[in-house]
Amino acid sequence: MAINWFKYSSPASFYFLAGKMIPLFTIAAIILFAVGLYIGFFVAPTDFQQGEAYRIIFIHVPAAWMSMFLYVMMAIWAGIGLAFNTRLSSMMATAIAPTGAMFTFLALWTGALWGKPMWGAWWVWDARLTSELILLFLYIGFMSLQAAIDDPRRADKAGAVIALVGVVNIPIIYFSVKWWNTLHQGASVSITQSPKMATTMLTGMLIMSIACWMYAIAVILMRTRTIILERERHTVWVGELQGVTK
Amino acid sequence: MSILQGSDLECVRGDRRLFKDINFSLEAGELIQVHGPNGSGKTSLLRMLCGLAIPAHGKICWHGADIRSLKGDYYGAITYLGHLSGVKDDLTAIENLRISSALAGVEIDTKKAHDALQHMGLGGRELLPVKVLSQGQRRRVALARLLVCRTVLWILDEPLAALDSAAVKLVQNLLEQHLAQGGMVVMTTHQEIDIAAGATQRLQLA
Amino acid sequence: MLPAQPNGCNSPDMSLWVIQRDLLLAMRRRADVLTTLFFFIIVVSLFPLGVGPEINMLRTMAPGVVWVAALLASMLSLGRMFSSDYLDGTLEQMLLSPQSLSMLVLGKALAHWLVTGVPLVLMSPVLGIQYDLSTEALLVLTASLLLGTPVLSLIGAIGAALTLGLRGGGVLVSLLVLPLYIPVLIFGAGAVEASAAGLGAGAHLSLLGAFLLVSLVLAPWAAAVSLRISME
Numbered sequence: 001m002a003i004n005w006f007k008y009s010s011p012a013s014f015y016f017l018a019g020k021m022i023p024l025f026t027i028a029a030i031i032l033f034a035v036g037l038y039i040g041f042f043v044a045p046t047d048f049q050q051g052e053a054y055r056i057i058f059i060h061v062p063a064a065w066m067s068m069f070l071y072v073m074m075a076i077w078a079g080i081g082l083a084f085n086t087r088l089s090s091m092m093a094t095a096i097a098p099t100g101a102m103f104t105f106l107a108l109w110t111g112a113l114w115g116k117p118m119w120g121a122w123w124v125w126d127a128r129l130t131s132e133l134i135l136l137f138l139y140i141g142f143m144s145l146q147a148a149i150d151d152p153r154r155a156d157k158a159g160a161v162i163a164l165v166g167v168v169n170i171p172i173i174y175f176s177v178k179w180w181n182t183l184h185q186g187a188s189v190s191i192t193q194s195p196k197m198a199t200t201m202l203t204g205m206l207i208m209s210i211a212c213w214m215y216a217i218a219v220i221l222m223r224t225r226t227i228i229l230e231r232e233r234h235t236v237w238v239g240e241l242q243g244v245t246k
Numbered sequence: 247m248s249i250l251q252g253s254d255l256e257c258v259r260g261d262r263r264l265f266k267d268i269n270f271s272l273e274a275g276e277l278i279q280v281h282g283p284n285g286s287g288k289t290s291l292l293r294m295l296c297g298l299a300i301p302a303h304g305k306i307c308w309h310g311a312d313i314r315s316l317k318g319d320y321y322g323a324i325t326y327l328g329h330l331s332g333v334k335d336d337l338t339a340i341e342n343l344r345i346s347s348a349l350a351g352v353e354i355d356t357k358k359a360h361d362a363l364q365h366m367g368l369g370g371r372e373l374l375p376v377k378v379l380s381q382g383q384r385r386r387v388a389l390a391r392l393l394v395c396r397t398v399l400w401i402l403d404e405p406l407a408a409l410d411s412a413a414v415k416l417v418q419n420l421l422e423q424h425l426a427q428g429g430m431v432v433m434t435t436h437q438e439i440d441i442a443a444g445a446t447q448r449l450q451l452a
Numbered sequence: 453m454l455p456a457q458p459n460g461c462n463s464p465d466m467s468l469w470v471i472q473r474d475l476l477l478a479m480r481r482r483a484d485v486l487t488t489l490f491f492f493i494i495v496v497s498l499f500p501l502g503v504g505p506e507i508n509m510l511r512t513m514a515p516g517v518v519w520v521a522a523l524l525a526s527m528l529s530l531g532r533m534f535s536s537d538y539l540d541g542t543l544e545q546m547l548l549s550p551q552s553l554s555m556l557v558l559g560k561a562l563a564h565w566l567v568t569g570v571p572l573v574l575m576s577p578v579l580g581i582q583y584d585l586s587t588e589a590l591l592v593l594t595a596s597l598l599l600g601t602p603v604l605s606l607i608g609a610i611g612a613a614l615t616l617g618l619r620g621g622g623v624l625v626s627l628l629v630l631p632l633y634i635p636v637l638i639f640g641a642g643a644v645e646a647s648a649a650g651l652g653a654g655a656h657l658s659l660l661g662a663f664l665l666v667s668l669v670l671a672p673w674a675a676a677v678s679l680r681i682s683m684e
Contacts, residue, residue: 137631144627148618151260157681158614162628165610165674169632172663176635180642234261296548299684322550330541336480345473346542349549349556375480 025218032211039204070100078160090156095223101139127181254304275444282451331388335377470559514583515644569601606671613678
């Protein structure tokens with residue numbers, strides 16, 4: 001196990017391994033999205049309280065989950081890169097950030113679309129929406145910092161520090177926003193007591209979540225491959241690769 | 247085992263490899279002069295020797311231990327004079343000297359700072375803010391640190407830049423004295439200067 | 453002249469030393485200190501012009517406005533924390549000091565607070581009067597700023613260290629630190645609202661105190677790591 005780990009932690013072997021894995025994850029994502037959306041739109045019953053509008057949760061909830069998981073994953077990879085000076089883990093962190101930010105944005109956008117029929121407003125300062133917005137700011141901070149630094153080694157390490165500081169702060173931020181929200185109770189609408197969910201709804205949502213995972217993994221692997229090529233462009237193996245493709 | 251030893255050092259800046267396979271070892275009373283054209287990585291090498299920059303490959307050992315694991319213990323043994331003098335414009339020469347030596351862990355009183363500046367030929371200008379001094383005079387303020395910090399290894403990046411011939415002579419004496427007492431010096435310079443040392447090594451980059 | 457030096461050179465003394473040095477430098481450049489303070493005053497005074505002089509609304513808005521202005525003022529002056537030392541090479545000397553770098557950074561962050569935070573704290577009751585705050589609310593506002601502004605300087609030190617020497621570092625640092633300032637903003641402004649609602653500001657102020665303790669321990673260390681990364 002340990003030997004395998006070290007073998008694939010070299011960017012060159014990872015590049016080829018990822019190349020083989022990407023089609024698998026892409027196909028899995030397409031199939032699962034198709035099944036999940038079919039269940040979501042056609043099989044799942046209409047909600048007696050919320051009507052058809054609730055169907056957006058099949059995208060909204062998985063996106064919101066992904067946005068949070070991916071931030072933690074990003075911080076973990078970045079932290080490993082900082083602690084053990086493993087280049088590949090830092091590249092993974094860099095590759096995760098745009099996908100995480102995309103899911104955060106998707107969660108906010110679908111949240112707004114859902115909020116309009118439910119709450120009568122595109123945006124309410126609900127604790128979850130606000131925390132999600134701040135999460136988007138944290139992603140943007142991470143990406144802007146890395147983009148501003150020319151030296152990749154410094155970009156990796158500086159990004160790791162801000163990702164870790166962010167991860168330490170997320171619980172504090174979430175807890176403060178919740179407190180702030182309860183203090184201003186009048187303005188907010190509680191969505192904590194959601195009606196009991198039908199089994200088909202739950203199944204659809206789980207399938208959609210797994211589909212999002214597959215999509216995220218495929219895209220992150222693709223992006224990591226691009227970053228590897230960019231960073232290793234002066235090495236012998238990338239040179240040979242170009243010779244092969246030409 | 248030598249006191250300071252660099253093995254297989256490699257430096258990469260952006261896309262370019264500045265140097266690789268640099269090896270050297272330094273004993274008490276010895277001097278290393280680093281030579282090379284502009285952009286050959288002289289400053290990068292000196293920053294590596296201080297532990298400010300991490301070599302892309304290879305390691306630097308002090309009494310056999312990697313300088314990156316020694317940290318504070320190593321910093322206490324070296325004095326680095328960089329390309330930037332580390333002198334604050336808004337402070338007077340005396341304040342600058344006292345602060346920089348306090349940072350290096352040596353506390354000196356006004357009298358001692360005064361004497362050191364006098365020795366560097368800044369007598370009468372100790373109480374002026376450094377911003378009114380000339381480039382060469384600022385450099386002298388920075389060099390005065392060598393007089394008060396009792397460290398073994400001096401790492402000097404172009405110590406003679408902007409100095410007049412009298413000051414060059416002064417620095418030369420200072421270095422010779424330091425080497426004679428068993429100190430060590432690693433320096434870069436574009437000026438040809440003869441310094442009497444137990445052994446002088448030339449390290450040519452690119 | 454330099455202030456008297458403490459004997460010995462162990463780490464906590466080193467923080468004091470750096471504080472004294474930075475205060476001395478700030479004294480030689482008083483204009484910089486005043487710029488931040490005037491920025492704070494102007495921003496707070498602009499709000500009534502934007503939203504109208506209705507006094508009840510201003511009274512509810514006051515804590516939030518003062519706190520946001522304090523956040524911005526503290527953030528704008530972050531660039532000064534390390535950049536001049538970076539440009540003249542002093543920062544290199546600090547990194548090579550046998551003293552603990554975290555302690556040096558702690559000294560620099562506290563000096564930043566003394567130079568930019570404390571004037572804001574002292575000025576806030578006067579600005580609160582513009583918004584017709586009661587005496588009790590003024591006291592709570594000042595207390596919350598007193599506990600919260602050092603946290604801003606400490607967290608800001610991390611951002612300032614990470615963006616050292618970068619193009620557009622000033623704008624970038626705002627993206628990095630403003631989201632991290634949010635808890636301080638919520639509990640700082642919340643303290644005043646809670647006391648106005650008769651709930652008492654104790655809980656909010658204790659939490660601000662807790663933030664201060666945690667950031668006193670963690671932030672200098674994280675900023676020191678960041679400085680080494682940025683100077684490499």
